[in-house]
Amino acid sequence: MNMNAFWGILIPFLGTSAGAGSVFFLAKELGEGVQRALTGFAAGVMTAASVWSLLIPAIDQSSDMGKFSFVPAAVGLWFGILFLLLLDHVIPHLHRFSESAEGPKSRLQKTTMLVLAVTLHNIPEGMAVGVVYAGFLTGKAGITAAAALALSLGIAIQNFPEGAIISLPLRAEGMSRPRAFAGGVLSGIVEPVGAVVTILAASLVVPALPYLLSFAAGAMLYVVVEELIPEMSEGKHSNIGTLFFAVGFSVMMVLDVALG
Numbered sequence: 220m221n222m223n224a225f226w227g228i229l230i231p232f233l234g235t236s237a238g239a240g241s242v243f244f245l246a247k248e249l250g251e252g253v254q255r256a257l258t259g260f261a262a263g264v265m266t267a268a269s270v271w272s273l274l275i276p277a278i279d280q281s282s283d284m285g286k287f288s289f290v291p292a293a294v295g296l297w298f299g300i301l302f303l304l305l306l307d308h309v310i311p312h313l314h315r316f317s318e319s320a321e322g323p324k325s326r327l328q329k330t331t332m333l334v335l336a337v338t339l340h341n342i343p344e345g346m347a348v349g350v351v352y353a354g355f356l357t358g359k360a361g362i363t364a365a366a367a368l369a370l371s372l373g374i375a376i377q378n379f380p381e382g383a384i385i386s387l388p389l390r391a392e393g394m395s396r397p398r399a400f401a402g403g404v405l406s407g408i409v410e411p412v413g414a415v416v417t418i419l420a421a422s423l424v425v426p427a428l429p430y431l432l433s434f435a436a437g438a439m440l441y442v443v444v445e446e447l448i449p450e451m452s453e454g455k456h457s458n459i460g461t462l463f464f465a466v467g468f469s470v471m472m473v474l475d476v477a478l479g
Contacts, residue, residue, distance in 0.1 A: 236403070
């Protein structure tokens, strides 16, 4: 595998691992305001990545269809949304159990569901990275190494709080720091696995790349609207989440345009 692709696939996973490592130097869970800010930032990064790194390239690759160049992007987008809607019935999202009863058993259930929820929305992120690098490796999608790297860096940035959101609650439940760290790391392992699988599949169906790019965009946008926006808007001072959404969106936009 091309070394650019190898590191590009690995970078988001390293972001999750770095976030999980916060369990070694933070004594307790992140404050409510900090969690809201980080969730808003993650939502902004994923939204911008869906537009600049996935949907726009999907439309550009279909330019030979003229006025109908939007069709593959629209179709793929809806398939991505419906795919996550299906998964949503299997693995509940964060906001569905943010209010839980007191007690060790219910808290443990909440933590378990938290791990499942974060793992769930790591799937479309891994697919997004895999599809972009598949386009780069084929050389036929007009995707540069810098543009693919921008997506990887953006997802790595928003993966950092996810790693912390997993490892810190596990530590609070009495788990040792190394085991809590391992739990956070494992929640992100689906990303490089998903990326590799997607690359292997996409390399066989190059004409389908516009559909695959927009599929990943639809899946990511579903996660943003269904999970992250409700989380960042809960309680008082919800404007913190909104402001950091704008920050995350801006950071990803700058990365994509500057590196692309």
